[in-house]
Amino acid sequence: MSRAPIFTALAAAAVLAGCTPTLGPPPPGGPRPPAASSFRAEDFAWSTEAGRGGIAGHVVYRLGKARFSCAHATVILTPETPWTRRRMRVLYRSTEAAAEPADAVRARTPSAPAGDYSAFVRRTTCDAESRFSFSGLPDGAWYAITIAKPTSGEGAGIALMRRVVTQAGRVTPLAL
Numbered sequence: 001m002s003r004a005p006i007f008t009a010l011a012a013a014a015v016l017a018g019c020t021p022t023l024g025p026p027p028p029g030g031p032r033p034p035a036a037s038s039f040r041a042e043d044f045a046w047s048t049e050a051g052r053g054g055i056a057g058h059v060v061y062r063l064g065k066a067r068f069s070c071a072h073a074t075v076i077l078t079p080e081t082p083w084t085r086r087r088m089r090v091l092y093r094s095t096e097a098a099a100e101p102a103d104a105v106r107a108r109t110p111s112a113p114a115g116d117y118s119a120f121v122r123r124t125t126c127d128a129e130s131r132f133s134f135s136g137l138p139d140g141a142w143y144a145i146t147i148a149k150p151t152s153g154e155g156a157g158i159a160l161m162r163r164v165v166t167q168a169g170r171v172t173p174l175a176l
Contacts (some may be wrong), residue, residue, distance in 0.1 A: 038083065038113075039083050039113065039114070039115025039116070039117065040081075040083065041119075041120075043081035043082065043083060044079050044081055044117065044119075044120040046079070046138060046140055047079035047120050047138065047140060047142075048120065049138040050136055050138070051136060051137045051138030051139060051166070051169065052136075052169030053136075053137040053138065053139060053166035053167065053168075053169050053170060053171070053172065054133060054134055054135040054136070054137055054166070054170075054171040054172070055077070055133060055134045055137065055142070055144065055164055055166065055171065055172050055173075055174050056131075056133050056171050056172070056173050056174065057075065057131065057132045057133065057134075057144060057173075057174040057175070057176060058129075058130060058131050058132075058173075058174070058175055058176070059126065059130040059146065059148050059160065059175075059176045060130075060175045060176065061099055061148050061158060061160055061176060063099075063150075063158070066150045066151075066152065066155065067150070067151045067152075068148035068149060068150055068151065068158060069126075069130045069148060069149060069150075069151050070126035070130045070132070070146045070147065070148045070149075070160075070176075071126055071127070071128050071129070071130055072125060072126060072127075072128070073125070073126050073146055073147050073148070073149075074123055074124070074125055074126075074146065074147075075123070075124050075125065075126055075132045075144060075145070075146040076121050076122070076123050076144070076145050076146070077121065077122040077123070077124075077134050077137075077142050077143070077144055077145075078117065078120070078121050078142060078143045078145065079120050079140065079141075079142055080140065080141035080142060080143060080163065083113055083115060083117075084117070084143060086112075086113050087112045087113050088143055088161060088163075090108055090111050090112040090113070091105050091108050091109065091112050091159075091161075092105065092159070092161045094161070095163065096162070096163050097161065097162040097163065098159070098160070098161045098162075099158050099159070099160050100158065100159050100161075101156055101157075101158060101159070102147050102156065102157040102158060102159045103156060103157075104159075105159040122134055122137075126146065130148075132146075133171075135171075137166045138166070139165075139166055139167045139168065139169075140165070140166060141163060141164070141165045142163070142164050142165070142166065143161055143162070143163055143164075144161070144162050144164055144174055144176065145159065145160065145161045146159075146160055146176060147159055147160075148160055148176070160176040161176075162174060162175075162176055
């Protein structure tokens, strides 16, 4: 095979590249990704797709001898994006898992990045045995969050958060 066509194509590309206008050198360090504190709806787009995955969750949290329950409480499932990772770090002081006093999380809310992500949040309710589930999820990383209260009825609520990954259309078990 002759190399002449390859060299001809490379030469033509070089000539055309010389005609391309430039606006000066790129900024130092190359292009910068959007700040994690910037809410971008397009970062959430993957989470709106239908999927075959699911989550089967159960609250098992204990504090000393006190058992906690999420019976009849809302559980939210938030897609992981750079913005939500930043928000979880501010609210829960972690991007993996947390059990924080609910009042402390609420107090940190004004410091968290602002943005209307409610259209991307999925919701369900814990049953009487503190179990919950989500279905029809695409593969990806999510944050499951709920408020659990002591089963004794005495004491403050605890905000539970855990990162969970759905993949290969399977149901992922989750213990909060």
